[in-house]
Amino acid sequence: MFFSINPTNGLAIFDQIVRQVKFAVASGTLAPGDMVPSVRELAKELAVNPNTVVRAYRDLTSEGILEAVRGTGLNVTEDAVAHCEKERLALLRERIRHVLVEAHSSRLETSEIRELVEEELTRLERTAKGKRGKKGADS
Template sequence: MHFALHFSNGIPIYEQIVRHIKFAVANGGLVVGEHIPSVREAAAQLAVNPNTVARAYRELQAAGILIPIRGTGLAVTPEAPQRCRSERLELIRDRLRSVLSEARQNEITPEEIRQLVESELLRFA
C-alpha cells in the first residue's frame, strides 16, 4: 500500500486512506481476497497514527469493501470491485454535474461543451 497522503488539503487522513483503497480496488490494484497490510504495518508505511488507519479500515468494513479473515487480517470482499467502480463513477458524475452547472452559469452552449469534451477525450486516445 504505497500512496501519498496530503496533510494540508483539508481531507481527513482516514478519508484519504479510504479513498485510496477504494480506488485501488476499483482499478484492480487490489483484487478479491487480497489481504491489505495490518493496521501497524500501514501506519508505519504511511507515517500516521495507527488509530487513523484503524478508523479507515472500520469504515471500509462497514461499507462492505473489506472483511476480516480469522487469524490473517482484512481482505477485499467479492462485492468490493463493483461497489468501488460504482462509487468512482458516481464521484465523476458529481464532478461533471458541477462543471456543467458552471458552464450553464457562464452561458456556454451544449455544443461548445460537447466540443470541449470530445477534444479532451482525443487527448486520451
C-alpha cells in the first residue's frame, strides 16, 4: 500500500519503515485511530523479514506514535499527528543537510550543487507525473 523500501538507500530497512509511518501520519495518510498493517502483512508486502517490521513497530510504539490494542493490532495515537508533523521536516532537513555538507566539502560551488538538486528534482517530478498518469506506482 503506502510503503516502499529501497535496500540501497543508505538507511536501514527498519528505519525506512519508521520514517515512512511518521511521514504518513504527518501527511494525514494515516490518521489517529487508524490501524497500521499487521506485521505479517507488511513484511510480506515489503518482502522483508517480519522481525524487521517488529523492530520498526516497536520503535514507533516506544515513541508513542503507535499503541497496541490487545488482540487487534497497532493503531496510530492521538498525539502522533503533532509529533510527526514536527518531526517530518526535521528528519528530512537532517538528511538534506548531510548531503549538502558533503557536496560542499567536495568543493562544488553552491550553484553547482543547486543545479544538481534541480536536475534530480525535475527528474523526480517527471517520474511522479508519469506514475500518477498511469495507476499505482511503486518504488
